[in-house]
Amino acid sequence: MIDVLYFAWVRERIGVPREQVATNAATVAELIEELKAREERYALAFSDLRALRVAVDQELTDFDASLVGVREVAFFPPMTGG
Amino acid sequence: MIDVLYFAWVRERIGVPREQVATNAATVAELIEELKAREERYALAFSDLRALRVAVDQELTDFDASLVGVREVAFFPPMTGG
Amino acid sequence: MTVRIQTESFDAGAELNAFTDTAAGAGAVVSFTGVVRDVDGSLVAMEIEHYPGMTEKAIATIVSEAQTRWDLAGALVIHRHGRLTAGDQIMMVATASRHRVDAFQAAEFLMDYLKSRAPFWKKEMTQSGNGWVEARDEDEAALDRW
Amino acid sequence: MTVRIQTESFDAGAELNAFTDTAAGAGAVVSFTGVVRDVDGSLVAMEIEHYPGMTEKAIATIVSEAQTRWDLAGALVIHRHGRLTAGDQIMMVATASRHRVDAFQAAEFLMDYLKSRAPFWKKEMTQSGNGWVEARDEDEAALDRW
Numbered sequence: 328m329i330d331v332l333y334f335a336w337v338r339e340r341i342g343v344p345r346e347q348v349a350t351n352a353a354t355v356a357e358l359i360e361e362l363k364a365r366e367e368r369y370a371l372a373f374s375d376l377r378a379l380r381v382a383v384d385q386e387l388t389d390f391d392a393s394l395v396g397v398r399e400v401a402f403f404p405p406m407t408g409g
Numbered sequence: 410m411i412d413v414l415y416f417a418w419v420r421e422r423i424g425v426p427r428e429q430v431a432t433n434a435a436t437v438a439e440l441i442e443e444l445k446a447r448e449e450r451y452a453l454a455f456s457d458l459r460a461l462r463v464a465v466d467q468e469l470t471d472f473d474a475s476l477v478g479v480r481e482v483a484f485f486p487p488m489t490g491g
Numbered sequence: 492m493t494v495r496i497q498t499e500s501f502d503a504g505a506e507l508n509a510f511t512d513t514a515a516g517a518g519a520v521v522s523f524t525g526v527v528r529d530v531d532g533s534l535v536a537m538e539i540e541h542y543p544g545m546t547e548k549a550i551a552t553i554v555s556e557a558q559t560r561w562d563l564a565g566a567l568v569i570h571r572h573g574r575l576t577a578g579d580q581i582m583m584v585a586t587a588s589r590h591r592v593d594a595f596q597a598a599e600f601l602m603d604y605l606k607s608r609a610p611f612w613k614k615e616m617t618q619s620g621n622g623w624v625e626a627r628d629e630d631e632a633a634l635d636r637w
Numbered sequence: 638m639t640v641r642i643q644t645e646s647f648d649a650g651a652e653l654n655a656f657t658d659t660a661a662g663a664g665a666v667v668s669f670t671g672v673v674r675d676v677d678g679s680l681v682a683m684e685i686e687h688y689p690g691m692t693e694k695a696i697a698t699i700v701s702e703a704q705t706r707w708d709l710a711g712a713l714v715i716h717r718h719g720r721l722t723a724g725d726q727i728m729m730v731a732t733a734s735r736h737r738v739d740a741f742q743a744a745e746f747l748m749d750y751l752k753s754r755a756p757f758w759k760k761e762m763t764q765s766g767n768g769w770v771e772a773r774d775e776d777e778a779a780l781d782r783w
Contacts, residue, residue: 334540335612336623385545387608401542401610405626408541408570408611409525409582409602409737417686417758418769467691469754483688483756487772490687490716490757491591491671491728491748503657503666504650511649511670516724518674520649521667521744523737524657528664578662591669591748592779598667599741633738 329358329394333372334403337379340372355381355400356390372402380405411440411476415454416485419461422454437463437482438472454484462487492554492566496546498573503583510567514587517564521594522585523602529577533617539572539581542610546570553604557586560600560637561593568601570611603633638700638712642692644719649729656713660733663710667740668731669748675723679764685718685727688756692716699750703732706746706783707739714747716757749779 332345352358359376362369373379376390382401383392394400414427434440441458444451455461458472464483465474476482493510495501503524511520527537554566567585575581584601588594605611613624639656641647649670657666673683700712709732716728730747734740751757759770 332542334542334610335614338540382542382545382610385542385548387549401545403542403610404612404623405631406607406610407613407624407626408609409606414688416688416756417760420686464688464691464756467688467694469695483691485688485756486758486769487777488753488756489759489770489772490755491752502650502654504648504652504654506650507653507668507670508648508650511672511726516672516674518672520670520672522653522670523741524653524666524668525737526657526662526664526666528662528735580657589674591671595669595741595745595748602737602741 329397330399331358331362332399332401334401336404337372337402341368350394352394354390354394355383355388355392358394358400359390378404411479412481413440413444414481414483416483418486419454419484423450432476434476436472436476437465437470437474440476440482441472460486492551492558493568494547494550494554495569496541496543496550497569497571500571501569501580501583503580506567506569506583507585510565510585510587514565517587517594518589519591519594520585520587521591521598522583523598524583525581527575527577527579527581533619534577535616535618537575537581538614538616539575540612540614541570541572545610549609550605553601553608556604557597557600561586561588561597562590563588563593563597566597566601568605570605570609572611600637603630603637606630607634638697638704639714640693640696640700641715642687642689642696643715643717646717647715647726647729649726652713652715652729653731656711656731656733660711663733663740664735665737665740666731666733667737667744668729669744670729671727673721673723673725673727680723681762681764683721684760684762685721686758686760687716687718691756695755696751699747699754702750703743703746707732707734707743708736709734709739709743712743712747714751716751716755718757746783749776749783752776753780
């Protein structure tokens, strides 16, 4: 089980801020494919990966990052702090 | 008559912060030559012009600046504000 | 270094004075304060969302990087989240150094990285609707200079 | 713009807050504060001499130039003269703009020009003697980037 978190419009499209996901996905990209296959709201949220960023265990990374030993994956748009 | 002002170590070497000078010098450089010829303390203060800056009527300028119509000339070392 | 993530407002002047006191002897102190702007008079509120846990880690990493690159006597980051309105202070950064160039550069570096690498997202509620503030290409490009 | 040349101390935090209030709507406020440093523990006092009349004109010219170059909602310069001791605030600059880059650049520009083009001279009184602070080549060179 991996905690999957969503922020900003990704959260709004998927409808929840976080959920636990049972997955055997080896990478973030595989996890995204699994989620997209589940329901339309995921397919919509993940339709353009260029508009998304991902953090694995609270570190910004790439979509090909491994999920081995990972507790938490977060998806969100580019950040707008400051 | 021109008001001549001195600041920082130039003031200390010449011994006064300002004085009125009767001069027919056409340029700052000529005024400096006149002052150097007066007394040793002027010769000392003006011995290395690279270490000096000049303002004419409160505007930073060069030693070849004209003194026509000028009320005030100031000599000082490079500034150290901020 | 001090990093605070909070919903409460803060007094930038009081923070600057307290920071300057702790960094005594530094000589040069630079601060940046970000204020909610109401560009066309239609802003009702700004909601700032963040990623608790990652926010603190990301900012600590950014501040550590600044401390490696410049000779800093101290660094302060305060960033609010939650609901703000026009004129509210969103965040502030302060840096102290013996050298003014170091203090300036470190503050600019912190701002550039906070903009694009700290997990905050701004949503604007306006009279004509709500929308997430989009990241600007120039903010991403600003990272290239470091 | 506000320019103040004074012997009295000032409260940088209170000045920052007042400045931010007047520049409301700007979004980005940058401040720089310079503090008297006692590098080796021997500083008794620092005397700052200036050229009344020219100082105000030179700073007004520098601030006007900054306003021409950047999109500023406001600019503040406070510079003290007279006798100061370690830890005293010497001067401060603040800039406000809609754009953080403009606020930062204008503040750095003001500092670089105040260093080398505003008629102030610092003398340090130390336990081992007194001496005028010498202008540094790097401060003069800093002007070339503008």
